Amino acid sequence: MEAKSRYNVAIVGATGAVGQKMIEMLEMVEFPIEELRPLASKRSVGKLIQYSGRNITIQEATPEAFEGIDIALFSAGGSISKQLANEAVERGAVVVDNTSAFRMNDEVPLVVPEVNREALRNHKGIIANPNCSTIQMVGALEPVRQKYGLNRVIVSTYQSVSGSGLDAVEELKDQSQAMLDGTTVNTEIMPVKSEPKHYPIAFNALPQIDTFEDNHYTFEEMKMINETKKIMEAPELSVAATCVRLPFFYSHAESVYIEIDDDQVTVPQMQGTIKEGQGVVLEDDIMNQGYPTPLSAEGKLEIFVGRVRKDLDVQNGFHLWVVSDNLLKGAAWNSVQIAQTLIEMTTEQ
Amino acid sequence: MEAKSRYNVAIVGATGAVGQKMIEMLEMVEFPIEELRPLASKRSVGKLIQYSGRNITIQEATPEAFEGIDIALFSAGGSISKQLANEAVERGAVVVDNTSAFRMNDEVPLVVPEVNREALRNHKGIIANPNCSTIQMVGALEPVRQKYGLNRVIVSTYQSVSGSGLDAVEELKDQSQAMLDGTTVNTEIMPVKSEPKHYPIAFNALPQIDTFEDNHYTFEEMKMINETKKIMEAPELSVAATCVRLPFFYSHAESVYIEIDDDQVTVPQMQGTIKEGQGVVLEDDIMNQGYPTPLSAEGKLEIFVGRVRKDLDVQNGFHLWVVSDNLLKGAAWNSVQIAQTLIEMTTEQ
Numbered sequence: 001m002e003a004k005s006r007y008n009v010a011i012v013g014a015t016g017a018v019g020q021k022m023i024e025m026l027e028m029v030e031f032p033i034e035e036l037r038p039l040a041s042k043r044s045v046g047k048l049i050q051y052s053g054r055n056i057t058i059q060e061a062t063p064e065a066f067e068g069i070d071i072a073l074f075s076a077g078g079s080i081s082k083q084l085a086n087e088a089v090e091r092g093a094v095v096v097d098n099t100s101a102f103r104m105n106d107e108v109p110l111v112v113p114e115v116n117r118e119a120l121r122n123h124k125g126i127i128a129n130p131n132c133s134t135i136q137m138v139g140a141l142e143p144v145r146q147k148y149g150l151n152r153v154i155v156s157t158y159q160s161v162s163g164s165g166l167d168a169v170e171e172l173k174d175q176s177q178a179m180l181d182g183t184t185v186n187t188e189i190m191p192v193k194s195e196p197k198h199y200p201i202a203f204n205a206l207p208q209i210d211t212f213e214d215n216h217y218t219f220e221e222m223k224m225i226n227e228t229k230k231i232m233e234a235p236e237l238s239v240a241a242t243c244v245r246l247p248f249f250y251s252h253a254e255s256v257y258i259e260i261d262d263d264q265v266t267v268p269q270m271q272g273t274i275k276e277g278q279g280v281v282l283e284d285d286i287m288n289q290g291y292p293t294p295l296s297a298e299g300k301l302e303i304f305v306g307r308v309r310k311d312l313d314v315q316n317g318f319h320l321w322v323v324s325d326n327l328l329k330g331a332a333w334n335s336v337q338i339a340q341t342l343i344e345m346t347t348e349q
Numbered sequence: 350m351e352a353k354s355r356y357n358v359a360i361v362g363a364t365g366a367v368g369q370k371m372i373e374m375l376e377m378v379e380f381p382i383e384e385l386r387p388l389a390s391k392r393s394v395g396k397l398i399q400y401s402g403r404n405i406t407i408q409e410a411t412p413e414a415f416e417g418i419d420i421a422l423f424s425a426g427g428s429i430s431k432q433l434a435n436e437a438v439e440r441g442a443v444v445v446d447n448t449s450a451f452r453m454n455d456e457v458p459l460v461v462p463e464v465n466r467e468a469l470r471n472h473k474g475i476i477a478n479p480n481c482s483t484i485q486m487v488g489a490l491e492p493v494r495q496k497y498g499l500n501r502v503i504v505s506t507y508q509s510v511s512g513s514g515l516d517a518v519e520e521l522k523d524q525s526q527a528m529l530d531g532t533t534v535n536t537e538i539m540p541v542k543s544e545p546k547h548y549p550i551a552f553n554a555l556p557q558i559d560t561f562e563d564n565h566y567t568f569e570e571m572k573m574i575n576e577t578k579k580i581m582e583a584p585e586l587s588v589a590a591t592c593v594r595l596p597f598f599y600s601h602a603e604s605v606y607i608e609i610d611d612d613q614v615t616v617p618q619m620q621g622t623i624k625e626g627q628g629v630v631l632e633d634d635i636m637n638q639g640y641p642t643p644l645s646a647e648g649k650l651e652i653f654v655g656r657v658r659k660d661l662d663v664q665n666g667f668h669l670w671v672v673s674d675n676l677l678k679g680a681a682w683n684s685v686q687i688a689q690t691l692i693e694m695t696t697e698q
Contacts, residue, residue, distance in 0.1 A: 208640065
């Protein structure tokens with residue numbers, strides 16, 4: 001990417017849950033934008049979005065729509081990224097893709113800037129933004145890995161419906177009201193819109209996020225496992241995941257068990273190390289019932305960590321509770337951070 | 350306990366979430382009752398409960414109220430059990446106590462009939478019913494332990510509000526409606542009524558169940574750890590727990606990681622072993638999106654297990670998803686099963 005004073009930025013999927021947050025984040029950091037070009041499917045063409053007090057008309061996401069674009073943030077589903085990301089690159093854009101389309105591609109850096117910023121230098125036009133539940137976990141664990149080594153991770157997630165998009169947010173609202181009223185509960189979206197069966201998510205828990213793989217894990221679980229190893233450049237790291245969808249709107253929480261290399265670490269030392277992590281906030285004051293929750297993390301950019309405990313049997317084992325806003329650090333904010341870092345690197349060169 | 354054809358049964362805490370279910374369960378199994386005596390605090394004296402089509406008046410739970418009682422089922426909080434359980438025993442009753450008051454007492458059997466029925470033979474008047482989240486986990490794991498050995502358990506729970514009583518159920522309803530309406534959300538009960546701080550549970554997740562211990566674990570987490578070892582008679586078993594309260598009304602779910610002694614076990618073998626477990630139902634048909642959820646387990650007596658997976662790195666490691674109705678197998682049903690087993694044993698002798 002060429003160094004410029006202002007950039008032409010496209011948002012692909014501008015009307016979606018993440019796309020909207022991307023625009024908010026760009027505005028918040030006063031991203032050096034020459035032209036903001038919101039792109040979406042035909043259905044949304046002509047709609048207006050607000051940016052810096054101006055109305056901007058949504059255009060159709062076609063190959064030609066990327067002419068003149070410097071940076072394209074994609075969040076419109078894996079199939080759109082597969083269709084259009086290379087078209088954008090061919091027209092000179094750098095793509096930051098928030099879908100799973102290219103994440104495990106060896107030629108595509110998978111980046112959480114606080115963890116593996118340097119991986120960005122090797123991009124060939126496309127950079128992948130990791131899965132939401134992966135980002136907050138690796139962000140919390142990176143300071144621990146750096147200081148004590150890390151050899152094992154077992155995570156059980158508590159994930160909000162907004163990870164499935166705005167339809168899922170509406171479904172949770174509608175189902176909740178119907179259950180409170182004792183009227184008919186419609187199930188059309190959760191756990192996975194394209195799957196044959198749908199179950200209520202209101203006042204329930206669904207141990208399925210994304211489709212099942214042959215090995216009995218869901219694709220979401222495999223994303224957490226594979227992406228964590230790639231981002232941390234630790235193929236030998238043992239990672240296990242169980243991913244569960246829950247009836248709240250925003251933020252994901254994670255119960256994370258880790259084993260580190262050092263078996264002499266105390267809880268205060270572990271807390272201190274987490275606290276020093278970039279973009280990480282330690283919120284662990286049990287004397288005053290202090291710990292993060294999905295509601296407390298909503299709308300914030302950081303990764304919050306609480307409930308730090310030493311395993312009672314395994315000397316090098318620790319338990320953590322990690323919470324972050326899945327649409328922000330888990331998606332839009334991490335994508336914008338990647339774009340900011342790319343610009344910084346362009347200026348450095 | 351003397352063998353009789355019909356027994357005088359007291360329910361202490363007859364108006365509570367568990368007490369009501371105890372009465373339902375006694376009725377369902379046509380328990381051989383001569384007299385049912387519902388007891389509660391002064392506040393509820395004179396209220397009527399229904400049993401087998403008759404109205405029965407609630408009496409005050411005093412020492413004298415246990416005169417003539419053969420079996421007393423307690424579920425009115427630990428302090429009431431500490432005050433009155435021995436009074437009941439002195440008057441000739443066998444107490445099945447559903448609080449934490451006596452669970453870790455060496456002289457008190459802690460019983461899940463499918464797991465350690467024989468422990469009942471050594472009771473000295475009081476038998477403890479384990480914690481709800483413990484019961485469903487040991488019930489699911491016992492067939493596995495018997496067949497393959499068990500040396501490690503790491504559990505993250507997904508627990509419903511009814512574990513905190515009927516007040517908490519009402520609070521979740523009220524808060525959910527307030528959040529949907531955008532009006533003021535009152536927080537008075539969750540996570541722990543007696544603690545200084547309260548947080549919304551509606552559309553949220555609270556990583557605190559019961560109060561914190563000096564070792565940074567909550568009392569609920571320590572219950573799961575200590576009770577599991579006692580019930581399974583496995584002091585050397587490594588158990589770790591993270592307990593989380595969630596916005597659903599009934600049933601607890603658990604993401605359970607285990608390590609067994611045998612490292613040659615396949616997923617179909619593990620599924621087969623779980624399926625053979627007494628009181629356990631395997632619900633694990635991922636090809637058809639088949640797995641248990643809190644809503645699907647509500648009102649049922651069994652422990653449901655799904656999402657059986659082999660760990661991808663640890664040969665003897667497996668992941669399971671365990672769900673059961675916390676008020677039934679987790680409390681009232683297990684207590685009634687204990688009472689039934691006591692009667693069976695009386696008849697055997």
